[in-house]
Amino acid sequence: MDVGTEHGRAQTEVDDLAREQRKADADVEQVRSRKERNRQRIDAGQISDPKQLQAIQHETQSLDRRISDLEDAELEVMERLEQAQAHLARLTAELERLDAQQGEQTGARDRATAEAAEQLADSSAERRMLADQVPTDLRALYDKLRAHLGGVGVGALQHGRCGGCQLDVGAAELARMAHSPSDEVIRCEECSRILVRTAESGV
Ligand SMILES: [Zn+2]
Incomplete structure (x- = not known):
């Protein structure tokens, strides 16, 4: 799996866990407010029936256990979220490093291309200069041969x-x-090209 894909997955995991944490918070909050309502009713002296009072006190105990369980779950989600966020941060740093590296490579390639273009321009200028020194009729012959023989006249x-x-x-x-x-x-009998004699011509 490449870093980009891994980063996408880590981001999804963080988003999922953040949503899970918000839900866990809301769950705890809901049970707490239920317990708080019970407490207010008892404090206000609204419950006169001892059986009803007992039932509400019993419910309050069970709400306490429920709150404790929900808080454990909430804590666990928070820990997982923190780990996922740390993992995501590492991958983000890695992605940034790779981006910077790629930028450098692109820069190096662009510089090499510019250099090659410069060299090509230089050799074109050199070729024009040399061509100017060649007699007109020979140049005409060369250009004609070059045009007919796939760009190579000599x-x-x-x-x-x-x-x-x-x-x-x-x-x-x-x-x-x-x-x-x-x-x-002198010209080649086979292809008609102009032949240039060199030290290794064998003539
Ligand atoms: Zn030839």
Whole structure:
């Protein structure tokens, strides 16, 4: 059971016991006032018949026992209510602690998201800057290839393989690439992507 559910149950228990306690109070009060009425009648000299007087005195004794029983019950409910209230207070504190913890986690996540967005903005700016340095015709070719090839217009040539389509470049083609000037644009025969030569190109 999670803390929220447990807290809900504890709150219900406190409410139930508080209602039970109010009823116990009212029960005791009712019997007390009955006893008080009897006492007033006797004190006022309203009861002249000795048998009736005896009966009322007898009832008063039984009311005393009843009051004692009801007070015991009332006390027991009060004790249970106090325990339930203490339990509820503990769970309330626990809930508040968890809320604070969750707030911290949300804050940390938001900060991480903001940081990532910032980095993305930085790399976008960097990309635009680099793109400006690329000759116009090469950029036009790159943009066209990128648009047609799922957003990737260029592949690194590594160990004789195209990083765009992951296919090996043929040996003859590879030999031709090895002899082409470094500023010549070379492209993959399979996927047409622009190939970038690196130290690990194998050419
Ligand atoms: Zn390719």
